[in-house]
Amino acid sequence: TRNRTLFPYTTLFRSRKVADEVSSKKLQGKIIRRYKYIFEVTNNLQCTIALRLYDRIPVSKVDGVEVMLNRIDDVVLDEAAGKCTWDIKVNPLSVKEIAFEYAITYPAKEKFVIE
Numbered sequence: 509t510r511n512r513t514l515f516p517y518t519t520l521f522r523s524r525k526v527a528d529e530v531s532s533k534k535l536q537g538k539i540i541r542r543y544k545y546i547f548e549v550t551n552n553l554q555c556t557i558a559l560r561l562y563d564r565i566p567v568s569k570v571d572g573v574e575v576m577l578n579r580i581d582d583v584v585l586d587e588a589a590g591k592c593t594w595d596i597k598v599n600p601l602s603v604k605e606i607a608f609e610y611a612i613t614y615p616a617k618e619k620f621v622i623e
Contacts, residue, residue, distance in 0.1 A: 537617070540613045541612045542578065545563075560595050561594040579607060581606045581607055
């Protein structure tokens, strides 16, 4: 018996964090931490593919802690839940990159663990 797959060609998805922290600075008694991520979708097929990509951004429920989007490509965003949805098309034999950046601002006198 031979192993056969229904869909022998694969579309590769890769997520990478560009940096744990792109930058961190203290400004007017607050600390600002910036984060950047890039998603890559590689289409190895001879036809265009359409797909939906989901991710989340942090949501603060703490007074004095803010999450600000600096860059987010073509997203439908539910800010209250932090849900991001991208509907993307990837051309044949190509790679599509989607990037997003956000910053978390909090009082310098406070200590927070950001994951």
